[in-house]
Amino acid sequence: MSEQRNIEEAVFGGGLTVRVSREVAEAAEPVLARLLADGVPAKLAAKDPTLWGPAAEAEAGIRLGWVDTFQRSRALLPQLAELREELGDLDHVVLAGMGGSSLAPEVISLTLGKQLTVLDTTDPGQVAAALGDRLDRTVVVVSSKSGGTVETDSHRRAYLQAFLDAGMSPAEAGRHFVVVTDPGSPLEATAREMGATVLLADSDVGGRYSALTAFGLVPTALAGIDVAELLDQAEEFATTLTGDLDNPAFLLGAAMGAAALAGRDKIALVDDGSGISGLGDWAEQLIAESTGKDGKGILPVVVETPTSAGATGSDVLTATVGGSLGVGAVPGSGVAPHVSVNGPLGAQFLCWEVATAVAGRVLGIDPFDQPNVTESKQNTNKILEAGLPAAAPSFTEGDIVGYGDASSLEDALRALLGAAGEHGYVAVMAYLDRFADADAAKVRELLAAASGRPVTFGWGPRFLHSTGQYHKGGPQVGAFLQITGEAAEDLAVPGRPYTFGRLQAAQAAGDRQALAGRDRPLLHLHLTDRAKGIAQLLEAAARLQPYKER
Incomplete structure (x- = not known):
């Protein structure tokens, strides 16, 4: 052959x-x-x-542990079996993590049919719903390589306060936490002070390559998955x-x-x-x-x-x-x-x-760095300190307030799709509750049908830890639709001078600033009533003439 x-x-x-x-x-x-x-x-x-050239050599030198991490991860298996037995009465597993710390465990749990609540949002409604679900039976896996991820730190604070408010002592509350982080991170010290179980991950594996490290295995093992089978599959494949x-x-x-x-x-x-x-x-x-x-x-x-x-x-x-x-x-x-x-x-x-x-x-690129990810984070921190920047809407239509150049929702959507050009793409970025507001994701296919261009959909701030790097560092041919919405109720971040709602709004505004700084086409739609606004958006997108009929 x-x-x-x-x-x-x-x-x-x-x-x-x-x-x-x-x-x-x-x-x-x-x-x-x-x-x-x-x-x-x-x-x-x-x-x-x-392998990736002189400029990438230093970063690659500390990020190639994923090549054989499936072998080292076997040392976790006895610990995970023992931990699951110790926490046997805590049968509701919540994973607080972002990007690579949450996406692999979610795939594993979905594919293998075990329940895992993945909390990778700053939406106050979604966080409140998680806090209100079987709190007394909950174990929270807090996953962060750096230990300084603002979303994950906020989740940890919210859960700790909820456990204390439920009448637990600090020691009892600490038992409800399992922390996965890199050795020496700020989160490791915090976790030990809390009395949480600490499992240290491979420091030479970047977050997005960490599926078969403690980040992928700890929450899924606690959820009842035989993670040794995943390691066996990877080891067999590694022979090729x-x-x-x-x-x-x-x-x-x-x-x-x-x-x-x-x-x-x-x-x-x-x-x-x-x-x-x-x-x-x-x-x-x-x-x-x-x-x-x-x-x-x-x-x-x-x-x-x-x-x-x-x-x-x-x-x-x-x-x-x-x-x-x-x-x-x-x-x-x-x-x-x-x-x-x-x-x-x-x-x-x-x-x-x-x-x-x-x-x-x-x-000809370095696949292990993420040079543009911090930009939106820095913008967010500045906005949290100074307040949201003022902006005048270009139109108000039903339950949608639009910020852009057009005077109506349909015109704004048509203009955005046209701005993608022949070789570009459209990115929909929804800073909403990905469960309560799940219908918002239906707009992706409608816009793809109307534009004939690739259309992505990401939940904010989750996508900031993934496609957010591509938006800023990749080919500058994207057109962006950002969707935000009024929250029915806000929720405090304990020990911080802001709420989850304010943090979510600051993250959205920070990302708008990063995109505006690159002169990318951007349409911001704010939903004054989320359910009605989503329905209105879908109706408007469905009215756009399909690309194949033009």
């Missing part, structure tokens, strides 16, 4: 298969050949920090990483990088319905934050189903993920993807991590 034919049909190994179309195979073949000629598989397995032709992760990385260089610099991530749930949300932050910098990058677009608008396009690499199906076998009459990745979840994590790092080398 020739090398090219092997690439075109499939590469299988370690329980996982990557299949690519003929078009992608032809583009990937020379890229993969170059990677193999340069000895990249063996160098990556050896954690060689020089030094191979030449039978190396699925390198084929995927070469395909992603080659496609981006050839103009397909957006990747549609679609669950194929064959046994893995929500992997796209995790892969979204991995790909966007790793590649979106220096004006380059691959934009991940999470698409609801294989038939949803936005799954295809002239600049889109269509990728399906799941447990068993291949190219062309997508349920729901979806079009055949360019790439399919099928295999167990532990192998999927390691495969996408390797592929993203490889794509970074192909694109």
Whole structure:
């Protein structure tokens, strides 16, 4: 079998298969050949920090622990079994974490069918709902590598106060916390003062590559998942990483990088319905934050189903993920993807991590830094101190107040979609309650159908820890729709001079400032009544003329 034919049909190994179309195979073949000629598989397995160039070497040198973290994570298993037994009466697991600290555990719990409450928001309604749910049976896993993440610190403060208000002593309240952080972080000291259980993570693994570290395993093990199985799957898959032709992760990385260089610099991530749930949300932050910098990058677009608008396009690499199906076998009459990745979840994590790092080398960027993430955080801190900047609305229509250049909602949406141009994208950023206001996410497909362009949807501030890096550091071709809303009731952040509502508003304003500083098209819609405003927005988006009918 020739090398090219092997690439075109499939590469299988370690329980996982990557299949690519003929078009992608032809583009990937020379890229993969170059990677193999340069000895990249063996160098990556050896954690060689020089793979991404001199400028990236220092950062890569302290961020390659993910290559074999599945081996070191086995030391956690006895601790986790013992901890679960000790906390057996606390059967409601809440994870307070952002970005890589929360997205992998959410995928694991969704896929393996165990309940885990993921708290990755500053929305006062969503936080209050979590606090009011089975408090006496709750264990809170507080996850933060740096220990200084403002959202996670606010969650910790709110839960601690709630436990104390429920009549617990400080020692009793401390028992309800498990803290996962890097050694020596401020959170480690705080946790020990609280009397919380502390589990230290691998300091040489960045947050978005931490799925198989304590960040991914602790909350899911407490939720009742056999995390040893995930490690077994990753270990089996790792045997393929030094191979030449039978190396699925390198084929995927070469395909992603080659496609981006050839103009397909957006990747549609679609669950194929064959046994893995929500992997796209995790892969979204991995790909966007790793590649979106220096004006380059691959934009991940999470698409609801294989038939949803936005799954295809002239600049889109269509990728399906799941447990068993291949190219062309997508349920729901979806079009055949360019790439399919099928295999167990532990192998999927390691495969996408390797592929993203490889794509970074192909694109010539450092996949381990995030130079633009702090900008919105700094803006937020300034706004919390000085107050929200004043702004005059351009229109008020029903339950929506608009800030932009247009005088009506429909005109504003049309103008925003038009601003994306032929090669751009539209990003919807909703600073709302992702459960109570879940219908807001339906606007993504409506705008994709109306524009013919890739449209992403992110819940704020969650997306700031993932696609937020791409928005600022990637190709400056995005048009942005920010949605905020009045909260029915606010909630104090104990020990801080602000509320959750004020923090949420400051984060939204800080991100608007970061985008405005880049002269990107931005439409801000504020919902004076969330439910009515969302319904009004969906109705307006549905009235826009579909792209294919123009």
